[in-house]
Amino acid sequence: MLTLERVSKTYKVGLFGGTDLAAVRDVSFSLQPGEVISLIGESGSGKSTIGKMILRLLAVNGGAITHDGTDIATLRGSALRSYYRTVQGVFQDPFSSFNPIFKADHVFGLIRGVYFGSASTAEWERKLNDALEAVTLDPGQVLHKYPHQLSGGQLQRLLIARALLLDTRYLVADEIISMLDASTRIDVLNLLGDLKARGLGILFITHDLSLGNYISERTVILRRGRIVEMGATAAVFGQPLHPYTRMLIASVPRLHEKWGQIDAGVRAGSGWAPAPGERCLFHAAVPDGGAAADLAGLAGSGLAELEAGHFVGCVAPTADGTCGGRSASAA
Amino acid sequence: MSLQVTDLRVYYRTLAGDVKALDGVTFGIADGEIMGLAGESGCGKSTLGNSLIRMEGRMRHVGGTVTLDGVPLPIDDQADMNHFRFAEVSIIPQYAMSALNPTRKIGKMVGELVATRGVRYHDIREELERRLELVGLARDVLDRYPIELSGGMKQRMVMVLSTLLDPSLLIADEITSALDVSSQRAVAQTLVEFRDRGFVKSMIVVTHDVSILYQISNTLAIMYAGKLAEKAPTDVIMSRPKHPYTRLLISSLPEIGVRFEEQRLTGIPGTPPSLLNPPTGCRFRERCPIAIARCTDEEPPFVEVEPNHSVACWMAS
Amino acid sequence: MTTRAPSAGAQTPDVVQGPQGVPTVPGAVPVGGRPDPRPMSRRGEILYFALRTKKVIIGLTIIAVFLVLALIGPIIRPGDPDALIGPLGASPSADWWFGTTSFGQDIFAQFVYSLGSTFLVGALGGGIAAIIGMTVGFVAGYRGGWIDEVLNMITNVVLVIPTLALLLVAAAYLSARGVVVEALFIGFTSWPWAARAIRAQTFSLRSREFVNLARMSGVKGLRIVFGEIAPNMSSYLFLTFILLFGGAILIAATLDFIGLGPTSGSSLGLMMYDAVAWSALQLGLWWWFIPPGVAITAIVGALYITNVGLDEVFNPKLRNT
Numbered sequence: 001m002l003t004l005e006r007v008s009k010t011y012k013v014g015l016f017g018g019t020d021l022a023a024v025r026d027v028s029f030s031l032q033p034g035e036v037i038s039l040i041g042e043s044g045s046g047k048s049t050i051g052k053m054i055l056r057l058l059a060v061n062g063g064a065i066t067h068d069g070t071d072i073a074t075l076r077g078s079a080l081r082s083y084y085r086t087v088q089g090v091f092q093d094p095f096s097s098f099n100p101i102f103k104a105d106h107v108f109g110l111i112r113g114v115y116f117g118s119a120s121t122a123e124w125e126r127k128l129n130d131a132l133e134a135v136t137l138d139p140g141q142v143l144h145k146y147p148h149q150l151s152g153g154q155l156q157r158l159l160i161a162r163a164l165l166l167d168t169r170y171l172v173a174d175e176i177i178s179m180l181d182a183s184t185r186i187d188v189l190n191l192l193g194d195l196k197a198r199g200l201g202i203l204f205i206t207h208d209l210s211l212g213n214y215i216s217e218r219t220v221i222l223r224r225g226r227i228v229e230m231g232a233t234a235a236v237f238g239q240p241l242h243p244y245t246r247m248l249i250a251s252v253p254r255l256h257e258k259w260g261q262i263d264a265g266v267r268a269g270s271g272w273a274p275a276p277g278e279r280c281l282f283h284a285a286v287p288d289g290g291a292a293a294d295l296a297g298l299a300g301s302g303l304a305e306l307e308a309g310h311f312v313g314c315v316a317p318t319a320d321g322t323c324g325g326r327s328a329s330a331a
Numbered sequence: 332m333s334l335q336v337t338d339l340r341v342y343y344r345t346l347a348g349d350v351k352a353l354d355g356v357t358f359g360i361a362d363g364e365i366m367g368l369a370g371e372s373g374c375g376k377s378t379l380g381n382s383l384i385r386m387e388g389r390m391r392h393v394g395g396t397v398t399l400d401g402v403p404l405p406i407d408d409q410a411d412m413n414h415f416r417f418a419e420v421s422i423i424p425q426y427a428m429s430a431l432n433p434t435r436k437i438g439k440m441v442g443e444l445v446a447t448r449g450v451r452y453h454d455i456r457e458e459l460e461r462r463l464e465l466v467g468l469a470r471d472v473l474d475r476y477p478i479e480l481s482g483g484m485k486q487r488m489v490m491v492l493s494t495l496l497d498p499s500l501l502i503a504d505e506i507t508s509a510l511d512v513s514s515q516r517a518v519a520q521t522l523v524e525f526r527d528r529g530f531v532k533s534m535i536v537v538t539h540d541v542s543i544l545y546q547i548s549n550t551l552a553i554m555y556a557g558k559l560a561e562k563a564p565t566d567v568i569m570s571r572p573k574h575p576y577t578r579l580l581i582s583s584l585p586e587i588g589v590r591f592e593e594q595r596l597t598g599i600p601g602t603p604p605s606l607l608n609p610p611t612g613c614r615f616r617e618r619c620p621i622a623i624a625r626c627t628d629e630e631p632p633f634v635e636v637e638p639n640h641s642v643a644c645w646m647a648s
Numbered sequence: 649m650t651t652r653a654p655s656a657g658a659q660t661p662d663v664v665q666g667p668q669g670v671p672t673v674p675g676a677v678p679v680g681g682r683p684d685p686r687p688m689s690r691r692g693e694i695l696y697f698a699l700r701t702k703k704v705i706i707g708l709t710i711i712a713v714f715l716v717l718a719l720i721g722p723i724i725r726p727g728d729p730d731a732l733i734g735p736l737g738a739s740p741s742a743d744w745w746f747g748t749t750s751f752g753q754d755i756f757a758q759f760v761y762s763l764g765s766t767f768l769v770g771a772l773g774g775g776i777a778a779i780i781g782m783t784v785g786f787v788a789g790y791r792g793g794w795i796d797e798v799l800n801m802i803t804n805v806v807l808v809i810p811t812l813a814l815l816l817v818a819a820a821y822l823s824a825r826g827v828v829v830e831a832l833f834i835g836f837t838s839w840p841w842a843a844r845a846i847r848a849q850t851f852s853l854r855s856r857e858f859v860n861l862a863r864m865s866g867v868k869g870l871r872i873v874f875g876e877i878a879p880n881m882s883s884y885l886f887l888t889f890i891l892l893f894g895g896a897i898l899i900a901a902t903l904d905f906i907g908l909g910p911t912s913g914s915s916l917g918l919m920m921y922d923a924v925a926w927s928a929l930q931l932g933l934w935w936w937f938i939p940p941g942v943a944i945t946a947i948v949g950a951l952y953i954t955n956v957g958l959d960e961v962f963n964p965k966l967r968n969t
Contacts, residue, residue, distance in 0.1 A: 057860050057864070081866040089860075093857060100880070114866040181371040182580060182583060183580065184598055185583070187598040189591075189596075190591070193591040210584075211585055233590075248513065251512045252587060253519070253540070253545065258546055
């Protein structure tokens with residue numbers, strides 16, 4: 001199991017690095033094999049940062065990410081290499097993920113050198129073909145071409161095949177289909193669904209709520225680095241508890257229903273802000289501002305469990321993360 | 332006031348030959364109409380949008396005519412077209428956020444821009460401020476440099492700027508792609524508001540996101556491989572699409588409420604054809620589930636099969 | 649010494665980004681990644697353009713001429729170039745193609761030997777500067793953080809050192825200097841701009857996802873730099889070397905001319921120094937300083953023109969076609 005416990009990431013910005021910019025604050029959740037969690041957030045929400053921290057591409061400032069109990073920040077050398085056998089990632093821009101001067105099979109060559117050095121050529125080719133078949137790609141069509149000769153969809157599938165080659169158990173999919181065309185998106189998405197059925201645990205990072213709703217069991221809504229709502233996808237989309245979630249859902253353009261008069265609460269100014277008088281359910285549940293959560297690791301993380309497995313955060317947390325303290329009567 | 336495009340052909344001249352990005356497109360837009368232009372990448376929608384205002388780089392106007400309000404648009408002549416740009420035909424470019432000159436205060440830039448059309452900044456300032464307020468920008472934004480504004484603010488600024496002189500035709504080129512879902516709705520609804528208040532007479536909204544077009548456009552035109560596949564009022568396209576590409580496209584879009592386990596959506600197998608040497612006959616035939624022999628031999632014409640509903644498909648007409 | 653650094657797009661691949669309607673001109677690379685109809689690979693494409701760009705052809709031809717001259721010169725005119733074998737101060741004639749010096753030395757013989765030494769200084773000095781510049785640039789660009797800060801500081805220090813003053817001091821201590829020492833000196837002082845430029849390119853390439861992918865494949869840092877990043881910048885590195893080579897020749901000629909050159913051996917700059925020292929200008933012995941001057945100008949100029957031409961080849965956006 002991959003667990004994030006109160007993970008934070010702070011950058012030092014400003015003149016002489018005096019100011020702290022919190023990209024991620026107190027994020028806690030866990031991912032099991034065989035389930036898909038959507039991590040939904042707008043730009044600046046920190047979702048990509050979380051993905052990169054799980055992949056050990058960025059360092060964690062606060063809290064810890066553990067894999068089967070081991071803190072991944074402590075991994076070095078061969079332990080880190082075996083971590084990468086279990087956890088892999090695919091990123092947003094397929095054309096940036098491939099080195100343009102090498103052919104597409106270069107990415108496989110890299111892992112062969114590190115992980116399959118002792119395998120014979122025949123064995124390696126067999127594994128490679130199996131992985132490519134699992135993502136419905138024809139080896140002859142893709143391996144000897146340059147990235148610019150392949151489509152975005154094919155490239156993303158190649159990267160997924162690479163993860164499968166390593167027998168990955170967890171995949172961080174960071175906006176992997178946002179740069180693909182509508183007709184290929186659904187194919188890659190369906191592929192993820194099939195892999196989930198085969199036991200892969202997927203962290204599906206996206207800003208597109210419809211995609212998250214299509215594929216995931218659980219949903220985490222992120223805003224400005226903090227979790228505002230978390231729970232089963234049906235619950236989060238069906239009965240959203242947090243006003244930000246409601247705004248997001250209302251803003252999504254539907255295909256068979258017009259926006260109409262629904263006020264999405266979007267201010268034509270500096271983005272979303274809670275309406276004055278907006279009731280903070282978190283504060284109503286934990287008036288002392290702390291968080292009383294049953295699951296270990298969530299205590300103090302600013303989330304209250306209002307229904308089984310359905311968590312909600314404060315409507316307007318203060319700058320240092322405590323609850324802004326709005327009860328039903330607060331203005 | 333209306334736009335009429337007849338058999339427009341715009342090719343990109345490259346070393347390898349001519350890329351037939353836009354290969355014979357005919358349609359019309361009425362006064363007050365917002366037309367959505369959708370399609371995959373490489374279908375020619377951006378080319379169409381851009382060719383109506385400025386031929387860039389290697390774009391060559393190879394054939395066809397464009398008429399706006401009864402006056403032919405000289406789209407292949409950069410100098411003549413200048414007379415129309417900004418005043419009659421305007422565009423909100425794709426990366427609008429980088430369209431502002433970073434070394435100029437915004438107010439100054441607006442002044443220079445309108446001066447090229449013989450309008451004094453002083454005369455238009457009041458209207459400018461009214462419109463800024465409409466989109467939620469404070470007046471003092473005119474005294475600021477672009478770097479002081481956020482991405483969303485710059486986007487709105489460019490929207491106001493592009494429509495300041497009340498053009499007849501506005502082309503919005505992928506203006507919601509880079510935005511978050513909350514800003515997308517605000518921007519899309521602002522576009523409609525501009526039309527409703529008469530700032531703009533008609534609009535072409537170019538995007539790959541069909542769902543946004545469903546929300547704001549009156550008619551929807553679907554392009555494929557440089558040609559128009561279907562054009563009809565939005566409701567009609569969504570409920571009774573006739574072109575197989577349109578049908579497959581719509582059915583591949585996930586909507587909130589549709590889940591993988593319950594209803595598995597399907598994509599469109601294959602990739603669009605190369606526009607350097609497009610195939611004979613219908614360009615969609617290789618991916619089309621209902622293609623017949625005639626589709627390979629003859630290219631289906633874009634004809635009106637119902638009032639206001641045109642399709643280019645042998646099986647539909 | 650201002651040099652026109654290769655444009656930043658020298659090896660930015662002209663790959664179209666994903667299909668979100670980014671308006672790019674199709675044709676150079678197929679939009680959306682359809683199977684490429686053109687038969688040429690990227691290397692083939694580069695060679696095709698390189699051999700057709702006027703600037704590259706002219707530049708390379710000029711350099712080739714001088715290089716050939718430097719190689720076969722000693723064969724045409726064997727023997728000690730400084731031997732006093734001719735008439736004093738004779739103008740060019742059939743016997744003495746470039747005339748003779750005031751001491752009766754064959755200027756053509758001196759010329760072809762000097763050409764060789766000039767190329768040597770260029771290659772050695774430019775090579776050393778390139779190695780240092782690349783090392784500093786790659787490490788600073790890839791690692792970032794405090795290593796980057798330290799290396800930046802070193803780069804800045806070397807950049808602002810008044811090389812002339814340093815050379816004067818060195819000249820005072822090293823009474824006997826050869827061409828190699830001069831090349832070393834040039835190599836150790838002319839690398840900062842290259843380091844800066846390479847650092848900037850490395851920085852930008854490092855943020856590309858394929859570097860992250862390599863990291864997630866368990867590949868170590870050094871291998872990533874040399875296996876993923878440097879090959880992506882190969883044209884940029886090539887152009888940088890050309891500029892360092894030309895720059896080294898020019899610096900060497902300048903130093904020689906003002907008397908801070910090697911104490912033994914000969915070079916084009918030294919020839920000009922001698923010419924001025926022995927009043928060739930006043931005496932009207934134009935054939936003594938014109939050939940070396942023209943040669944330096946031509947070689948360095950040709951290198952820079954080749955650089956500009958190749959820049960156009962590597963970066964399609966600069967092409968005029």
